[in-house]
Amino acid sequence: MAKLGFPFTLGVASGEPSADGVILWTRLAVEPLHGSKPGGMPNQVFSVKWELAEDAEFTRVIQSGTAPAQPDWAHSVHVRVSGLRAWTEYFYRFSVDGHTSPVGRTKTAPGPDSTEPIKVAVVSCQRYEHGFFTVLKHVAEERPDVVFHLGDYVYEYGKPANPQPGRYIRPLEATEECKTLAAYRRRYARYQLDKDLQAAHAAAPWITMPDDHEVRDNYAGLLPGDGSSQSAFLKRRNAAYKAYYEHLPLRVRPVGNNLQFYRWRPYGKVADFMFVDARQYRKGKDMLGVEQQEWLTARLRASTARWKVIAQALFFAPRKFPLEPPSTDAWDGFPDSRAKVLAAATGDLVVLSGDVHNAWAGEFGGGVEFVTSSVTSRPPATDGTAMLALNPHLKFFDGRRGYLVVTAGMSDFTVDYRAVEFVDQPGAPVVTAAGFRVVDSKLQRTDL
Ligand SMILES: [Fe+2]
Structure with a gap:
């Protein structure tokens, strides 16, 4: 051969950290944008070696193994590593056929009794064309403990x-909208x-939650919103979520018509992070669907962490x-669903x-919200000043x-809003637009 x-x-990634493990990811693609063969790869299974070390030079490799890269899964590799120490930094890489991947850094979650502070970077909406x-790049330089991506990873x-x-x-x-598995795969590539993007994945583990554009603009449950039939849309959604799985370090593989994204990740005594899927189970005025709503209610009630x-x-x-x-x-379109979350x-x-x-x-009433801006996606023509005047409970707007x-x-939950002045060229420096602290379910500025 x-x-x-x-x-x-396409780089390397890690995700979904627990106190004793993490998922490692890569995808083999010799010609990532190949028109007919996914990734330009031969139609065969490759055995990919992975290594996990305590140092970036791999002088202290503590685990290694092999994982299959299968054509049916676009030669993606998902390794579930376990048996690791809590709240510890590790480095990983892959190799196959004499080639070695770039090195990624990851970090496990803290153990259940930990009171260590946690640093999270939060991003959303990265439209490539914009x-x-x-x-x-700046997220990578922050070296956060974990990155949350809250949707619109691709458009x-x-x-x-x-x-x-x-x-x-x-x-x-591509001049066509993505509708097929092949098209979604090429879009991720x-x-x-x-x-x-590769640097941000290599810098920290990610936990991701798709929104609508990973499938189609403003889709709701099984309603495509473009007049296509439910069965055609289900096929499309399955293709979209299969491609999502193939390109991200997820724990759960799609089975049949379902890829369950809602899940929680505990970070010691400090925070319980609950990731909520506000798209897939929508029905009428119900945003989360019965099962997810019950799960979230139980999860919120059971949580003893300082921050939910x-x-x-x-x-x-x-x-x-x-x-x-x-x-x-x-959520304004789903007031009953919102009320149930608040009641729990x-x-x-x-x-x-x-x-x-x-x-x-x-x-x-009952909490605070921090809305991240986009990575690139262009904003609507929003008059932030008029919105703030009309909505006294909203305390801050930034249009960058x-x-x-x-x-x-x-003791503290603080959020810094980082911003860049431009994205139409590379190289914009980062500035801090504002900082907040949460005090008794209210916001307090930390930077004035
Ligand atoms: Fe978006």
């Missing part, structure tokens, strides 16, 4: 026939060729708009969200691209 070309073109992933749109000058920064090859944190895509606090009608796609929460509730492509901070740095400890 001919020697394989360099197959680690600019450079400078935000992710399904095709390249428009006549892109508006200056608004289409990095062209896609296109994104993951980006060096800043719900991480999900959509704006949670109520909003009035100066001109437009209220958003029916976000005991003590300080913190919601982390994204989706709107601008940064916000706000209070709602950016991310959140959350630091959670036993």
Whole structure:
């Protein structure tokens, strides 16, 4: 057999840390954008070696093994590592056929009794065409303990026939919207060729929750929103979520019509992070579906952590708009579901969200919300000043691209809003736009 070309073109990643383990990920792709063969790979299984070490030079390798890269799963590799020490930094790499991957850094979660403070970077909405992933480069430089990606990891749109000058920064090859497994796979490959995205994955473990664009704009449950049939849409959604799994360090493989994304990750006595899927189970005015709602209610009630944190895509606090009608796609369109979440929460509730492509901070009865801006996705024409005047419970708006740095400890929960001035060229420096502390379910500025 001919020697394989360099197959680690999409980088490496880790995710879903527990106190004793983590998922390691890579995907073999010698020609990531190949038109017919996924990743340009031969149609055969490869045995990929993985190594986990205590140091970045791999002088102290503590675990190693092999994992299959199968054509049916686009030659992706998911390794469940266990038996690790809690709250410890590790380094990992893969090798196959004489090639060695870049090195990734990961970190396990703290043990159940830990009171160590946690540093989380929160991002959402990275539309490739809209600019450079400078935000992710800065996220990598933060060396957070964990990264949360709250949706719109890819966008399904095709390249428009006549892109508006200056608004289409990095062209896609595809002119068609993604609808098939092959198209979604190529879209992930296109994104993951980006060096800043690779750097952010290699810097820390990620926990991800898709929103709508991983499948289709504003889809709700089994309603595609474009007039296509439910069965055609289900097929498309399964293809989209299979590709999502193939390209991210997830614990759970899709089975049949379901890829369960809702889950929680405990971080010692400090925080319980609950990841909520606000898309897949929607039905009528029910945002979460019966099972997920029951799970979340039980999880919130059982939580004894200092901070109960719900991480999900959509704006949670109520909003009035100066001109437009209220958003029916976000939680304002699902008031009963929101009320159930609030009724189940005991003590300080913190919601982390994204989706709107601008940064916000706000209070709602019983908790606070921190909304991360987009990595690149262009914002709507929002008049932040008018919105703040009309919504006194909203305390902060920033219209630049950016991310959140959350630091959670036993006494303090603080959030810094990082921002970049531009993404139409690489190299924008990062600034801190604002800082907040949570005090009795209210926001307090830390930077004024
Ligand atoms: Fe988005």
